[in-house]
Amino acid sequence: MSGARRAVGDEGRPGRRDFLARAGLGATAVLLSGCGVGSGAPRGALRAAFGQPVTDLDPYNAATAVDEASLIVKRLVFDTLVRREGKTLVPGLAAKWRRDGDTRWVFTLRRGAVFHDGSAVTARDVVACLEHTRTVVSAQTPLWATVTGAEAPDDRTVVFTTDGPLGSLPVNLTLLFIVPARRVADPAQKRSPIGSGPFRVTGFTPSTSVELARFDDYWGGRAESPAVSMPYIAETSTAITALRNGDIDLLWPVPPDQLPEVTGVPGIAVESVPSWTYYFNWFNCSRKPFTDPDVRRALCHAVNVPQIVESLFGPGGRQMRAPLPATVAGHAAQEPWAYDPAAARRLLARAGLGRGFTTSMMWFDATGPLARELAQAMISAWAGIGVTVRPQSIEKAMWLERLNSLDWDMNLQTNTVTTGDAAFTIGRLYDSKANRLGYRNPDLDAVLARAAATPEGPERDALYGDACATIWSDAVGLFPVTLVTGYGRARELTGFTPAANNQPDLAVVGRR
Incomplete structure (x- = not known):
């Protein structure tokens, strides 16, 4: 990364300090004085x-199922059958695995793995963990939708069955944390969990x-x-x-x-x-006026994304051209939304909102670097087309509760493609059954189902590329920047x- 950026960038563009100053967002120095x-x-x-912040350690808590901070700790306390090293899947608690036809996967557990209480890790523990996680409705639920069950023919063998081909099962298993069967629903797991x-x-x-x-x-x-x-x-x-x-x-x-x-x-x-971490601002597609795609597209046209990314993030961010980072398999670059306030106003007028409207945006400051500044920059842009946005910066636990209950108009956050696979983001978030943002599209559902059933390779990437195009053109959210x-x-x-x-x-x- 480079050192301090100039106050004025190339071609007269404002640098980061100037940009923040204009937005009234000058940094406040906070001194560390004996806090220990x-x-x-x-x-x-x-x-x-x-x-x-880490708010919970229970590996099956619905609110923190894919929470980034919690996952960092969970990967130290718990283990999974499969692990990721860079872009490669490697053995974890499973020493090896194989696909047995289109609907069966057989995993063999390694010898000698024990839990923190000294008990041996067995196939029965794995089965119990899968069965329990499938009963908890969470952001992970779509990953397990086509898994019909698991069985343990002996202590070291687990057989997963699916209702059709599921090429992403091994990568999904990097998120199935294994605990003793007797502890899967134990409330103590939230504060003092047992893993391996x-x-x-x-x-x-x-x-x-x-x-x-x-x-x-x-x-x-x-x-x-x-x-x-x-x-x-x-x-x-x-x-x-x-x-x-x-x-x-x-x-x-x-x-x-x-x-x-x-x-x-x-x-x-x-x-x-x-990184595989990116910012997005979702529109609640089940709540007016965001039920109308023209309104969503208008808000996308109203934001000068390239200027915001350059001015706020500089070399620390890259403008997005799809609803997931360019380094993730399945990414397909789309035409960026042109900065065109006049087109935005025309779209609002066509939606019957020529005088604008009032809405709100929620986020929590710790979601990522410069979250508040990014929020303010977008809010200022929308004010220019007559859209008043009430900022709602709230603490993380409340944000999670409201996010999962769809109690919001717009939601700004970061997301990390934890598994490095498009199924984690595109397949998990935008399927109608997931209902993560009130968006329903049966045609997209069909494409996602085909992608989930297709082994890794060009055909699967092309299907997720088609999904990227649909999500982008339907403007279900504004995707400004992937972070470095x-x-x-x-x-x-x-x-x-x-x-x-x-x-x-x-x-x-x-x-x-």
């Missing part, structure tokens, strides 16, 4: 701060901190650090000060406008990676690799 961030961590612990991962939970205060200790009997070998401490630091400036002072060892994502504050600092290394994730870390750390899904493997991170 990370001071309570055990000796030798890896002190890692992510930009969102490289760390066990020793302390958890929701939205404040997570404390983990190394599990020495982990089947994959002992983690490099004896403990992991994950404080949530709400103010990024405070977190950056903590990193500079050595109170934490790892911080991500570092907002693009604040990367210069950690670049070139002695003892700190800065790394970045084009910046990581700031202590140079003495070893084994760290930036992750495109914002979920780095902290078990392999140690120190010199």
Whole structure:
């Protein structure tokens, strides 16, 4: 990442500081004064701060089923049959697997895997976890819709059955966290869960901190650090000060406008990676006036996306041309919405809203870097065509509740393609049965069903490409920017690799 950007960009375009100043969004310095961030961590612990709070640790909680912050911790505490390393699927609790015809998958568990309470991981535990997760209606539900069941013919064999070909089952299983069968519905899992991962939970205060200790009997070998401490630091400036002072060892994502504050600092290394994380603003397609595609298209035309991306994010973001990042298989670039306020007004007039209307947008600030600034930039643009947007910046737990109950007009958030597969985003979010944003399209449903049944390859990518085109042209949301994730870390750390899904493997991170 480059250093500080100029106040005025090329061709007279406003730079980030000027852009924020015009919007009335100048940064406020927050000083760290004796807060003791990370001071309570055990000796030798890896002190890692992510930009969102962890609200729950239950692997089957509907509200946090795909929550990014929770997933970071869950991957340390629990394990899955299949894991992802970069773009490759590798064995986890399953030593091997094979497809047996169109509707059966056979997984063989590895020997010697045990839970944190010392009990052995068996095929019966896997079956119980699948059965339970299928009963919980959550953002993961569409991933398991075509799985009809699982059985355990012996302790080390699990057979999954589907109602048709399901090429994405192995990648979906990177999200099925395995716990003891007797604990699948135990309320204690929210605060002090039992898993079989490289760390066990020793302390958890929701939205404040997570404390983990190394599990020495982990089947994959002992983690490099004896403990992991994950404080949530709400103010990024405070977190950056903590990193500079050595109170934490790892911080991500570092907002693009604040990367210069950690670049070139002695003892700190800065790394970045084009991520699978992107911003979108959904329109509630079941709530007027967003039931009318012309209204949605009008709001897309009203926003100068290239200018906002350049001015706010600079090299820390890339303008989107599809409803998922360009690095995800199944991406198909679309024609960007032209910045055309006159066309926007004509579309509103055609929808009977020539005088504009009033609506609202909700988000939580910690959803990603510059969330509030991005929200304000779009709100200002919509004001220019007569659309008044009431900003609703709310705390994360309330945001999750309202999101899942469709209690909103517009919703701004980041999403991460956690599995690196289009099925996780396109297939999971836009199927009519999922009803994530009140959008229903039977033709799209048919395309998504065909894609889910097709093995990985060009045909499957083309189907998801068709889905991208439909979602984009129907303007179910505005997709402005894919983020480049910046990581700031202590140079003495070893084994760290930036992750495109914002979920780095902290078990392999140690120190010199």
